[in-house]
Amino acid sequence: MLAGFYVGEAYHVPWATVIVPDGLQTQLFPFAEKVLVELRGQAWVNRGLVNFVELLQQLRPFFWQVC
Numbered sequence: 001m002l003a004g005f006y007v008g009e010a011y012h013v014p015w016a017t018v019i020v021p022d023g024l025q026t027q028l029f030p031f032a033e034k035v036l037v038e039l040r041g042q043a044w045v046n047r048g049l050v051n052f053v054e055l056l057q058q059l060r061p062f063f064w065q066v067c
Helices: 032-040 047-066
Strands: none
Touching: 032 047
């Protein structure tokens, strides 16, 4: 079981079909793009931090859909 869903099962989650406009999404974690540019521009890249900030970007629609 993963997050309350059985692995391999197909589920329809109605709120997941809600389209969230980009302008609204970027209101959550508005710093993400700037931070990623700065992190990737460094000589040594902290991949864990880059992955975390990318995760924040990917979670934006989810947070708006469940509000």
